[in-house]
Structures are given as C-alpha cells and as structure tokens.
Amino acid sequence: MTLLDTRARTGRVARINPVAKLGASALIAIPLILTLDPVSAAVALALECALFAFAGLTWREFWVRTWPVWLAAPLTALTIALYGEASGHVYVEWFVVRVSEGSLALAAATFLRVLAIALPSVVLFVTVDPTDLADGLAQVVHLPARFVLGALAGLRMVGLFLDDWHALELARRARGVADRGRVRRFVGMAFALLVLSIRRGSKLATAMEARGFGAPVRRTWARPSRFGAPEWGLLLIGAAISGLAVAAAVAAGTWNFILGPS
Template sequence: MTLAPDQARTSTMARVNPVAKLAATMVLTVPLVLTLDVVSAGAALFVELLLMPWAGLRWGEFWRRTWLVWALAPLTGVTIALYGRTSGQVYVEWLAVRVSDGSLELALATTLRVLAIALPSVVLFASVDPTDLADGLSQIWRLPARFVLGALAGLRMVGLFLDDWRALELARRARGVADRGRLRRFLGMAFALLVLSIRRGAKLATAMEARGFGAPGPRTWARISRFGGREWALIAVGAGIAAVAVAAALAAGTWNFILGPG
C-alpha cells in the first residue's frame, strides 16, 4: 500500500456509508459468535487479512490501530488454556489450573475468533466520521433523531474532557496541591471533572433545545445520507466471509454451536 497520510480518509472505503460498515460487521460477527472452533475463526481471519489492502489504510497505520487487538487476543487465549474445559490429555494440573488438549484447542479458537471479530471492526471504523454515522443512523435506520444527536454531542465532548483533565492537573500543580497523595489527587480531580461535565452537559442540552433539536415532527438534515451500490457490496463481502467461515467449519466437521444442548 502506498497511500499518502490523508488518503485513508478519502479512499473508496472511507466514502462508504458508516451504517453499511456497521451492518457488514454485524453480518460477519453473528456466525463467529454462534460457534467456537478453530476452522471457522481461522478461515474468516485468513480471508479478512487477504482483503485488508483494500481497506484504505497503510500497513503502518494498520499496525498502529490494531496492535492492541494483537496483544490482547493471545491473553484471552491464555486464560482459556489455563481454566477452560478439560478434555483429552492433561499436561499441567495445579489447583484450579488444568492445561489439556481441550483447553488448548479452545484457547486457539478463542484467540482466532477475537482477531476475526475485532480486526475488521477496528479497520472499517478507522475512517468513520461521527457526524456521518449519526446521519446514517437517523436517516437510513430511522433511529430517533433526538437520541442520535444527543449521543453525537456527547461524543464530541470527549476531547474537551481530556483537555479539562490536563487543565485541572496543571492548575493543581501551579497551586502546589498535586505534589503528593496520588490517590487523593486523582479522586479530587475526578470529582471536579464530574461537576464540570454535568454543568457543561446542562448548558449543551439547553443550547440544543433552543436551536430546535428537540422539536416534534420531522426534521431537516444538512447532509443527505446515501445508501447505494458500494454499501451493498460491502455488506455482501461481510456476508461472503461469514459464509466461507461457516462452510469451512461444516466441511471440516468442527462446527460447535455454543447455544446448543451440552
């Protein structure tokens, strides 16, 4: 991939409606949640990695955004390996820890499933603008506009909260009240930020009501959220990956319906 730093935001994938990305993720995730086996998760992950070059991210940006997923997925597998269902030969047994063939297989399946579910979610939403997502949820999925716009306004405040936290920390250091007692300082700053966020939320709600965000009846939109061929194609890709995973598991005889009896 040779995309320029800003091309991830202007690539074809970035222009796909965010609700289509959400729908594709859901279509892909459902079959992987219903089963826990190595073949289905491995097949889905393999196809996803083959398609990653068309996601609109440079490989460097891909690793920066997904390194936490790669780091935490094996930790999930380790937990399953130590405390998962015991079957087959037991290799290690100490107190509640039992490492066996069954637990190791479940650990590998869990690790692959976490990667197969989390990686496309992170990559697809890397270039999503919150305003575009809110427009799509209200105009296409017909969710209540008041709820969607309120959530969007709250999301926009996250950056301000971070700035407020840094400002509180610098102010306390300047007054000499942040030199010791880390726990006490943290609790004090958290309470101050809570009070500040409540006040800001009340002012924001009043301002939005004054501008007609809570008015009854149909509302107009500054930007029209469109859903066309690119969006359906992305959902079809997600459904195709899910179908490949299910077919591979059924063909190998490893399908393990976790909601079934036993």
C-alpha cells in the same frame, strides 16, 4: 482530527456509508459468536486480511490502531488454556490450573475468534466520522433524531474531556497540590471533571433546545446520507465471509454451536 485520522479516511472504504460498515461488521461477527472452532475463525480472518488493503491504512496505522486487539487475543487464549474445560490428555495440573489437549484447542480457537471479530470492526470504524454515522443512523436506519443527535453531541465531548483533564492537572500542579497522594489527586480531579461535565452538558442541552433540536416536527438534514451500490457491496462481502467461514467449519466437521444443547 489528527493527521492519522485524516489519512485513514482517504481509502475506498472511507467513502462508504458508516451504516454499511456497521452492518458488515455485524454480519461477520454474529456467526463467529455462535460457534467456537478454529476453522471458521481462521477462514474468516484470512479473508478479512485480504480486504484490509482497501481500508486506506498504512501498515504503521494498522498496527497503531489494532494493537489492543493483538494484546487482548493472546491474553484471552492464555486464560482459556490455563483455566478452560479440561478434556483429553492433561499436560499440566497444579491447583486450579489444568492445561489439557482440549483447553489448548479451545485457546487456539478463542485466539483466532477474537482476531476475526475485532480486527474488521476496528479497521472499518477507523474510517467513520461521527457526524456521518449520525446522519446514516437517522436517515437510513431511521432511528429517533433526538437520540442520534444527543449521542453525537456526547461523542463530540469526549475530546473535550481529555483536554479538561490535562488542564486540571496543569492547574493543580501550578498550585502545588499535585506532588503527593496519587489516589487522592485522581479522586479530586475526577470529581472536578464530573462537575465540569454536568455544567457543560446542561449548557449544551439548553443551547440545542433553543435551536430546535427537540422540536416535535419532521427534521431536515443538511447532508443527505446515501445508501447505494458500494454499501450493498460491502454488506455482500461481509455476508460472503461469514458464509464461507461457516461452510468451511461444517465441511471440516469442527462446527461447534455454543448455544445448542451440551
């Protein structure tokens, strides 16, 4: 765990059950997925920004964690603006590119929509520990223990993959086989990492089976996963954000149910 991760888990949101964070993210995202309009996304984004202060992230940590979202949102909007469905006055038209009043409106709505959906998910899950999430999924949601523990073990191996890749790179460089042919080097290292991962996975599966992780009996858990008032409060906040965003869009007459008949 890095220092950045340690700081991120000191806020109020960090103590809330990860299942509630997953549920709150879903409550915010589902209504925004069903519509494509700037009002609902803008209202949701404004309400979310007011709550980010309680996540326990400094401004630097916030930008470090969310910069891919800020990069993806304008790129997505640019694609819609250039190649989206044209309507209204056409400003630019060249080959397959057609920038119109309608495509610009869709681009603005898409930009806000991406931010409103992605930012709360990223900020909430920065404070999630994989073990706590596995405990919550098994004890609160009652997912199968074998599935949860297998996914947790696989997630814990992600950090080892990065260390293995770095070690393979240093080993090849020490042997003098990493100076030329970047594509060939990448393919060779990827195959070596695949073989190493299969071997490690087999050993891990055997070790977990020997310790009774696959036993067909009722499983006990070392750490109880509780779901109380703070968790219900976070879910209520997520539902309130969605409700206010939808109500604002309907009141403004911009609600656009994208799954409805055209």
